[in-house]
Amino acid sequence: MDFGLDEDQQTFAKMVHEWVDKEAPKSAAREWEKNEHEFPFELWDKLAAAGFHGIGIPEEYGGQGGDVLTQMILARELSRSLAGLTWVWGITSFAGGKSVGYYGSEEQKQKYLPRIAAGQDKWAIGFTEPGGGTDVLGAMRTKATKVDGGWRISGQKTWSSMSHVADYILLLARTDDNVAKRHQGLTLFILPTKSEGVQINEIPKLGMRALGSCDVYLDDVFVPDENVLGEANKAWYMLLPTLNNERIMLSSFCVGILDGVLEDALRYMHEREAxxxxxxxxxxxxxxxxxxxxWRDQAELxxxxxxxxxxxxxxxKRESTMAKIVASELAGQGADLGLQILGGMGYSAETDMQRYWRDVRLFRIGPITNEMARNTIAEDLGLPRSF
Known part of the structure; x- marks a missing residue:
């Protein structure tokens, strides 16, 4: 068994590592994060100039190509410095690049993917609803009604990160109430954020403050038929395969955060005298x-x-879910010990340890809670469903 990267992957990892140290160092991440309600457009533009928004998008649509391992390497190296701000790249990569790339029509791919790869369009995700959290299906109240030429959508989404600066929201809505099971009758829409009837309000939060997470209100918003992604009423079947990619990406963030924690702890232990x-x-x-x-090496494996x-x-499915749980919990423990090593300086906003600690705490909650993730593992092992 070979657990190493091949030559091309090693070259890519080294390139991104050096790029991060030059273009997105920890000192810059601290400054971006201090501006709580100011999206880091400078970071977005740097990522675009480096071609990182095109990672995972096929070359025929203007992207750089690259499989999930390449994306994982990028996510890890960015997170070593940016921590949760890596979602500045990750959300559009998942919501636009992955979803349109997997399920979009040829016309949709031609329209959206080149602009995503070039860093011209930002995307957000609109799945979660108030009172729902992990129970996306049970809480689903957003309704899309078929009309001539498109759909009329009303409802509310929450925790839609980057939607206040996004050009599009990948929106999940119920399109059929007459179904046998809750996961049926759901449809994905490509929602332009400038559509009439869309209101977006930012939510104050503990970590990733500059990223911006929002409530999205939809009041009879018209979306044309051409903006339906994939097949109407079949969205849940489309989403399930992409969840593995999302969990791998988040787990890679956690490994990168552990890289940063270890790097800072070792430096401080060499420099601090007492x-x-x-x-x-x-x-x-x-x-x-x-x-x-x-813990870093366990999560990495x-x-x-x-x-x-x-x-x-x-x-x-099982492996990506396990990786998400283990990586998020070990990264949280690692950041907490990092704070302990730095003492008072770890609590200070002048250092990055507190930023790692705040950002990584979310990863035990979303996009699925670790408790619910454990339930799915147990069910996959043949135990009865507990929810």
Missing amino acids: FGGPIGRFQSLQHHVANIAM MVFKAAWMQSLGRDC
Whole structure:
């Protein structure tokens, strides 16, 4: 078994690593994150100039190509510095690049993918509804009604990150109430955010403050038929395969955050002096940093396995879900120990440890809670459904 990257992947990882240190260092990430309600357009433009928005989009549509392993490498290297701000790249990559690339008509691919690859369009996701959280199906109240030439949509979405600056929202709505099961009768729409009847309000939150997460209100919004993604009433069957990619991407963020945590902890332990010498000589702190390193490698192995399986077209539902749980929980533990190692400086906004700690906390909650993810693993192992 070979757990290493091939030569091209190593070259790509090295290139992104050096790009991050030059164009998106931790000092810049701190500044972008301080501007709580100002989206980091500078970062978006830097990612566009580097061609990163085109990763995963086929070359025939203006992209750079690259499989899930390439995307995972990019996500990890960006997260080492940007932490949760890596979603500035990730949301559009998933909502637009992946979804249109997988399920869009040829006309939709020709229209949207080149603009995504060039960094000209931003996308957001509109799945979650108030009172729903992980229970997307049970909470679904957004309704799309068929009219001449399109659909009329009313309802509300929440936690739609980047929707306040996005050009489009990948919107999930119920289009048929007369169904036997809740996952039936759902449709995906490509919703232009400038449509009449759309109102977007930003939500204050703990981490990833500059990214912006929003409530989206839809009041009789018209969406033309040409903006239906895939087949009407079949959205849930389309979404399930893409969930593995989303969980692998998030898990890669967590591995990258652990890279950053370990990097900062080691640097501080070499530089900080107390009681007559560097604090790196203290055994208790050595144990802390050893734990962070072990957790990073554990998460890395699980994420690589899931990504490798998906790259081969194999079913990786269980593996990607396990990777999401393990990586998010170990990254949280690692960031917490990083705070402990830095002491008061870890709590200070002048360092990045508190930023890692705040950003990674969300990953145990979304896009699926770790409790619900454990339920799906247990069910996949043959146990009765618990919800």
